[in-house]
Amino acid sequence: MAFISGVGNTRYGKIDGCTTMGLAAEAAHAALDDAGLRPKEIDGLLTGYATTMPHIMLATVIAERLGVRPAYAHALQAGGATGVAMAMLAKILVDSGRCRAVLIVAAENRASGQSRDQAIQTLAQAGHPDYEVPYGATIPAYYGLLAARYMHQFGVTDVDLAELAVVMRRHAGRHPDAHLRAPISRDDVMASKPIALPLRLLDCCPVSDGGIAAVITREPTAAAKVRIRGAGQAHFHQHISCARDWADMGAKASADRALADAGMALGDMRYLAVYDSFTITLAMLLEEIGFVRRAGAGEAAAAGRFDLTGDLPLNTHGGLLSFGHCGVGGGLAHLVETQRQLAGRAGERQVRNATTGFVHGDGGVMSSHVSMVLERV
Amino acid sequence: MTETISLSTDPIARRWWADVAGGRIGYERCADCGAAQFYPRGHCTACGSRRVETQYAAGTGTIFSITVVHRPPSPALQPFAPYAIALVDLDEGVRLMAHADPALAIGARVRAGFTSFGGRVVPRFAAE
Ligand SMILES: [Zn+2]
Numbered sequence: 001m002a003f004i005s006g007v008g009n010t011r012y013g014k015i016d017g018c019t020t021m022g023l024a025a026e027a028a029h030a031a032l033d034d035a036g037l038r039p040k041e042i043d044g045l046l047t048g049y050a051t052t053m054p055h056i057m058l059a060t061v062i063a064e065r066l067g068v069r070p071a072y073a074h075a076l077q078a079g080g081a082t083g084v085a086m087a088m089l090a091k092i093l094v095d096s097g098r099c100r101a102v103l104i105v106a107a108e109n110r111a112s113g114q115s116r117d118q119a120i121q122t123l124a125q126a127g128h129p130d131y132e133v134p135y136g137a138t139i140p141a142y143y144g145l146l147a148a149r150y151m152h153q154f155g156v157t158d159v160d161l162a163e164l165a166v167v168m169r170r171h172a173g174r175h176p177d178a179h180l181r182a183p184i185s186r187d188d189v190m191a192s193k194p195i196a197l198p199l200r201l202l203d204c205c206p207v208s209d210g211g212i213a214a215v216i217t218r219e220p221t222a223a224a225k226v227r228i229r230g231a232g233q234a235h236f237h238q239h240i241s242c243a244r245d246w247a248d249m250g251a252k253a254s255a256d257r258a259l260a261d262a263g264m265a266l267g268d269m270r271y272l273a274v275y276d277s278f279t280i281t282l283a284m285l286l287e288e289i290g291f292v293r294r295a296g297a298g299e300a301a302a303a304g305r306f307d308l309t310g311d312l313p314l315n316t317h318g319g320l321l322s323f324g325h326c327g328v329g330g331g332l333a334h335l336v337e338t339q340r341q342l343a344g345r346a347g348e349r350q351v352r353n354a355t356t357g358f359v360h361g362d363g364g365v366m367s368s369h370v371s372m373v374l375e376r377v
Numbered sequence: 378m379t380e381t382i383s384l385s386t387d388p389i390a391r392r393w394w395a396d397v398a399g400g401r402i403g404y405e406r407c408a409d410c411g412a413a414q415f416y417p418r419g420h421c422t423a424c425g426s427r428r429v430e431t432q433y434a435a436g437t438g439t440i441f442s443i444t445v446v447h448r449p450p451s452p453a454l455q456p457f458a459p460y461a462i463a464l465v466d467l468d469e470g471v472r473l474m475a476h477a478d479p480a481l482a483i484g485a486r487v488r489a490g491f492t493s494f495g496g497r498v499v500p501r502f503a504a505e
Contacts, residue, residue: 117450117451117452120448120450120451121450121451124450128416128474129384129385130384130385130387130390130393130394130416131390131393131415131416131473131474132474133382133450134382134384134394134495134497134499135462135474135475135476135494135499136382136446136449136450136454136457136460136462136494136495137446137450137462137474138446138448138449138450140446140448141444141446141462144444144445144446144462145442145443145444145462145463145464146442147444148442148443148444148483149441149442149464149483152442152483152484193447194445194447195447195448196444196445196446196447196448197444197445197447198444199444240464240474241415241416241464241472241473241474242416
């Protein structure tokens with residue numbers, strides 16, 4: 001069995017003078033303290049990548065910095081799905097008996113470590129270098145294409161998308177470490193400046209600095225007993241121009257594998273953590289996986305179903321849209337919040353009866369999907 | 378004029394863009410199974426054959442999706458903004474990204490033209 005025995009994070013936002021390694025160390029120490037473990041007790045270390053610190057072996061850089069000498073260590077890359085992918089591999093390592101305690105850590109000074117133009121340019125490289133990037137496409141443009149088509153195909157409106165941004169911001173207002181906490185209204189979202197129409201500024205997540213970590217162990221090491229019950233993946237394409245069926249991007253295939261692995265059903269999930277780099281991302285994932293009907297995410301948000309007291313409490317930390325997006329750590333934050341909810345440690349954000357949780361990470365442009373089912377034991 | 382965004386060193390891609398500069402949009406068709414594909418790869422993703430041939434599209438198709446970019450990825454491209462990027466389903470059965478008339482809607486019938494963008498000739502679709 002694999003337990004998420006400790007979690008920790010830095011605050012997310014613009015943090016003057018921070019470095020990727022400094023953020024990684026701060027988050028890792030917090031997670032180790034939370035798990036009640038010392039660095040020498042860690043025998044596995046996984047990390048992702050940092051656009052501001054390209055490196056050929058980031059995991060051992062972090063291990064050395066922390067004083068960890070793992071029996072298993074390397075970096076993973078699955079875009080925004082990397083965080084959940086690290087947790088899935090940690091579970092595999094622990095279940096196989098290869099490791100007892102795996103530290104997964106993600107950090108990047110993505111906001112302050114580079115100029116805004118550099119960030120936009122680096123991220124645009126997620127597109128095809130020869131058949132997409134030369135058109136001056138950006139990440140918001142790829143998602144703008146997604147939004148335009150999906151809205152056309154299923155009748156989603158910009159009001160629907162705005163409702164999702166409003167809920168994420170409301171949630172972030174209750175998290176002291178969130179990047180964006182000031183409340184916003186539906187009208188604020190729709191009046192925000194166009195980025196890649198139909199997407200506007202407040203449909204997009206911010207670029208943040210931040211670090212976050214978790215410790216996955218074979219036995220529970222702390223009071224929190226949150227078990228990873230199942231996981232799954234699906235990867236249907238890399239580039240948006242090669243996605244075939246836009247009603248079947250891989251999210252459902254990934255979720256179905258995770259649920260089958262866990263021996264549970266969608267209806268058993270009491271807490272949801274779903275990747276939300278843009279409002280359209282969140283709508284498409286919730287709808288394809290089947291938590292709400294097609295074109296139903298906006299109405300569910302407006303009806304309060306994603307609130308703390310709703311039947312589908314979602315991203316109570318504020319998600320990428322408001323807690324913030326520091327790269328790999330953006331998607332790992334969904335998992336960390338789920339652990340806190342299931343452990344009953346979410347403070348004023350606590351959802352009642354959060355006994356099971358579903359986490360979904362999405363990398364690229366609906367390209368890489370990793371899903372995970374957690375339960376309180 | 379130098380190109381703002383460089384291509385990779387892939388010779389297939391360089392040939393494709395040279396064709397575009399000459400006013401032609403290439404795609405690949407498999408000599409073994411007949412499947413059409415874009416982008417060109419030098420092998421068939423349907424059957425694995427290495428026998429693929431370059432063919433040229435008539436230039437007509439349908440807008441699958443379209444977005445308008447207000448904030449380009451680099452300051453050098455700012456003079457071109459706002460510009461529309463579309464996914465176009467060509468009548469030959471392949472989909473490609475290209476520039477397009479921002480006034481176009483999804484489902485519009487279009488025909489390829491060519492325009493200069495960031496120091497390079499790129500396909501740009503307008504109403505048929
Ligand atoms: Zn073939």
